[in-house]
Amino acid sequence: MRQLCAGVLLLGAACVAAQAETVGSVDTVFKLIGPDHKIVVEAYDDPRVPGVSCYLSRAKTGGIKGAVGLAEDKADASVACRQVGPLQFTGKLPRQEEVFSERASIFFKHVRVVRMVDSKRNALIYLVYSDRLIDGSPKNSVTAVPVPASQPIPVK
Numbered sequence: 001m002r003q004l005c006a007g008v009l010l011l012g013a014a015c016v017a018a019q020a021e022t023v024g025s026v027d028t029v030f031k032l033i034g035p036d037h038k039i040v041v042e043a044y045d046d047p048r049v050p051g052v053s054c055y056l057s058r059a060k061t062g063g064i065k066g067a068v069g070l071a072e073d074k075a076d077a078s079v080a081c082r083q084v085g086p087l088q089f090t091g092k093l094p095r096q097e098e099v100f101s102e103r104a105s106i107f108f109k110h111v112r113v114v115r116m117v118d119s120k121r122n123a124l125i126y127l128v129y130s131d132r133l134i135d136g137s138p139k140n141s142v143t144a145v146p147v148p149a150s151q152p153i154p155v156k
Contacts, residue, residue: 019044020042020043020044020056020100020102021042021043021044022040022041022042023041023042023043023055024040024041025038025039025040025041025060026038026039028059029062031062031063033063033064034062034063034064035062035063036062037059037060037061037062037063038059038060038062039057039058039059039060040057040058040059040060041055041056041057042055042056042057042058043055043056044056044099044100044113046081046099046115046124047090047099048089048090048091048093048097048099048115049087049088049089049090049093049115049124050085050086050087050088050090051083051084051085051086051087051088052081052082052083052084052087052124052145053081053082053084054079054080054081054082054099054100054113054126054143055079055080055081055082056077056078056079056100056111056113056128057077057078057079058076058077058078058111059076059077076139077111077128077129077130077139077140077141078128078141079113079126079127079128079141079142079143080143081124081126081143081144081145082145083145083146087147087148087151089153089154091154092154092155092156093115093117093153093154093155093156094117094155094156095116095117095155095156096114096115096116096117097114097115098112098113098114098115099113099114099115099126100112100113101113110130110131111128111129111130112128112129112130112131113126113127113128114126114127114129117153117155118144119153119155121146122146122147122148122149122151122152122153123144123145123146123147124144124145124147124153125142125143125144126142126143126144126145127140127141127142128140128141128142
């Protein structure tokens with residue numbers, strides 16, 4: 001992934017700040033040829049809010065197509081974000097910002113995590129969904145991380 005990011009940066013495009021690390025996976029369907037279908041659990045730290053980590057579970061398609069990167073993963077995903085250390089803010093946060101995106105097919109489909117700021121309740125909301133160029137999916141999952149009342153969220 002780092003080599004891909006470096007190549008993308010050389011072309012003048014930005015790379016997503018948060019990078020997932022795989023925590024584990026479980027097989028859901030045995031495939032005789034190629035990897036099994038599985039559910040993967042990945043963790044990533046919010047790049048602009050140190051102290052918050054999100055755990056994303058999603059389906060990964062196996063088989064021959066999955067092995068060579070031609071398979072389209074299902075739109076099913078779940079997210080759970082938690083405070084794992086002292087909350088810090090690296091600056092003012094936009095009210096809504098994509099914090100993580102990963103390819104779910106060779107063409108035009110991504111799994112995205114968006115952070116939203118709920119100033120009234122002093123909470124950070126994280127939404128995971130899948131999109132596609134033509135037809136996205138309404139399947140989604142949401143989680144919230146409360147911020148202590150003594151620590152207001154700096155909003156742009």
